[in-house]
Amino acid sequence: MNFQFALLTVLTGHKMIVIICDNxxxxxxxxxxxxxGGESYNNLIKDCNVKTVFHVDFVKHAESMGAYARKASSxxxxxxxxxxxxxxxxxxxxxIENDAFVWTPGDAxxxxxxxxxxxxxxxxxxxKYQDALRAKQxxxx
Numbered sequence: 001m002n003f004q005f006a007l008l009t010v011l012t013g014h015k016m017i018v019i020i021c022d023n024x025x026x027x028x029x030x031x032x033x034x035x036x037g038g039e040s041y042n043n044l045i046k047d048c049n050v051k052t053v054f055h056v057d058f059v060k061h062a063e064s065m066g067a068y069a070r071k072a073s074s075x076x077x078x079x080x081x082x083x084x085x086x087x088x089x090x091x092x093x094x095x096i097e098n099d100a101f102v103w104t105p106g107d108a109x110x111x112x113x114x115x116x117x118x119x120x121x122x123x124x125x126x127x128k129y130q131d132a133l134r135a136k137q138x139x140x141x
Contacts, residue, residue, distance in 0.1 A: 009091045010066035017085045018067075018093045020058050036114050036130075037123030062093035069093040 006018045025044035034040060040047045045054060062069035068088050072078035078096060085092040114127045 004065075007062060007065040007067055007091060007093075013090070015089065016091045017082070018062075018091065020093060020095045022056070022058055022095055022097045023099065024055070032112060035126065036112055037118065037120055037126035058093065058095045062091075062095075067091040067093050069095065071095045071097070073097070 006016055009016050023044075024046060025048075042048050045056075059069040059071050067090060068085070069092065070081045070084065072081045072094055078094065081094045085094060114130050115123055116127060118124055118127070
């Protein structure tokens, strides 16, 4: 769900509890890009063409839009933040910072095209893997 869309609930008075996994950009997309043989580029803020790498403060961003917000740095803090969020009277955001590469894959095949020919060894290996997965697919199921 779009972060700004969720915060529109503040304007309408419809409470939500929003959990933001802050991985410094589009970590899941970056991991998919790497898995398909590509290099990290333009998905994580640190890999973009910016002069100064920055960090988005989602707690302050949520608060600036009228929501309550809190950062959780451990599972215990997350439990406390979730208990607190349940008691608030409006949309509440809990931010968890995490490493973009720690996510456990679900092993579902996200079929994103991989070039059939490449000079990059990583891309060619990703293509072989994708072809092997496709060979196991059951058509129409």
